[in-house]
Amino acid sequence: MKKLIIIASLLSSSASFGHGNPIEAVDLAISAGLKKISMTESHDVIDNFQGVKSWMSGAKVKVRIYIKEMNEVNYECEMAHNKGEIERMVCN
Secondary structure, eight states: HHHHHHHHHHHHHHHOOSSHHHHHHHHHHHHHHHHHHHHHSEEEEEHTEEEEEEEEEEEEEHHHHHTTOOOOOOEEEEOOOTTTTTEEEEEE
């Protein structure tokens, strides 16, 4: 769990500069995917975190999170442009 929190905090600090290019979009998506899995999965799953892979797929970003002795967790992420709100990356 500590490793995941450290990774997410490092990524979120570099992700705060925007999403103007594909590298920044992938960075934001990885951070959002790690945050989502840390809030939705059990401690056993989080403790078996092994790595993350991400890539652009059209206007969306795919995020694959690898968990030891379990199938990977896949998310599809995109920027949420809600009127009156700060833009944020949303993963489903």
